[in-house]
Amino acid sequence: MSGVLLAGPAVRAVATGADHVTMLCGPRGASAAALLPHVDEVLVWEAPWEGTRPPTVDEADVEDLLRSLRDAAYDVALVVTSFEQSPLPIALLLRMAHVPRIGAESSDHMGTLIDVQHRRLPGRHDAEAALDTAVALGFSPRTGDDGRLRVLPTPDTTGLTGNGPYVVLHPGTSAPDRDWDAGRAAEAVALLADAGHRVVVTGGPRESALTRRVSGDTAVDLGGRTDLRTLAGVLRTADVVVAGDTGPAHLAAATGTPVVSVGSPAVPAERRSPYGVPAVLLGDQQNPGADTGRPGLNEALPDDVVRAVQKLLKECT
Template structure:
């Protein structure tokens, strides 16, 4: 008999995409999977194979710039969870997040079994507790960490599933990109510390164009000014012109995607496209680099901001990324083309 399973991943689109292999493992036995996600992860949730339904909730201990705590919101969440009579909950968190507040809410909602990782003593809040320091979770890629939690709950990927990221088939976007080969450059990110400067991005679009590449520049609705500057006269500007699923289609058609450590880099990996990652070391590349596809990491991984988890760059001039020259990106594009031919 299949189980009713709640999987929780309460942060952004990129984090939700990295939970994909764990969700497929849960769904593999015919289990009905409800994904509890935040508003900034809902677009990705809609693209994940294995998700039967989603519950969207703004989690006050996860989201940046969290709103004032609202008891009514919590009571509504408990009612929605209780009504579904879940058999088990799989709580997915990053190394710096606590699973215990949500585990307490799940107990209040009557969920009989909860599985999660916790460095802190969990008492009776968790039925199965993975200890990151003992179970070797902290040095694993984020997708693998999530899959380890699902496995501890008794769920495994089916034979033939390689554990890479995956989304539902994206739409054909040649009406947006035109036909022929192209490279995507995605200049934005939710955290300024993870973005390359607009000047460097624009210089790279020009350098790639001069090297014979057609360049498509992507961005969200709030990034139209940025993508216009970065595209200049050399790139095709798709800023604000794609839904998330259409963005997946644009990335799927690219030879290579150039992006920071941001959701579209993980979306590119989800559609199997190689990634050049302009990676600021404020978080660990081992955990957060593009998963399951060929990639090149650019940026000073030993910079003074290393491991700070800063959202705003603490070093004047943002040297970890702005020291990367556009020629290095052009060279990395050629390397990945050679690898994937």
């Protein structure tokens, strides 16, 4: 989901020079792709080189993907990857599908596979790098586009959250090895409530037990009660979002809400930092990826979370 949301500014730039925009992404990013402005169609394909349990090449049905791409007869393809990913596999498939012009970010030699190969500038966020690549391919943003993350209008979620200001805490993560300790998350909820904040805890259908434990008798528990669009609505009207994973953090940023990120310091800032909104990143940012002997999220102490929330509230008022 994170990569799809970070591609949003680049997608909007492509839409300025295209009659039809199709986004090809994996199953985990499909709902996010449907939330991006100017995406006309979402093509879902699970690649055999992505995810913690990728399918085999046969299971991925590469031939079926190639047929779909050939039938659509696309004119141009922009490959958007994060810093540590290679555009080579999908560029090869796009070339096999007879897409005549392909652009991607890469510092490696790609031969004839990529027509426009953009080299990332130092210090560029993934969202900025994707937009830079779109511009190199000939697609410039609309006049007045601020380049921030954005999603389509969200529904009114007052019926779920109740009236009045609130802080969202989203404790779950997509990778178990990056889980934020549930006990610490629950303590953070209690301390936020003691500090006078109303707290709403969010999570997916498989995280209901986690959100129930973290909410306790203090917070509003929305675990398993929101799809992605509804979750975006909940995040949009929050004062601050405390997120244990990059996906909810970037979704909050796409709604314009300040973020406290307790994501693993092993994730580079180019991916982890919520883009375009006030944010606090907890953890050892001076030594990302260091072997601390414990999961990175566990470094985010409840007191740190409360101080970070109060810091953002003070800055944004």
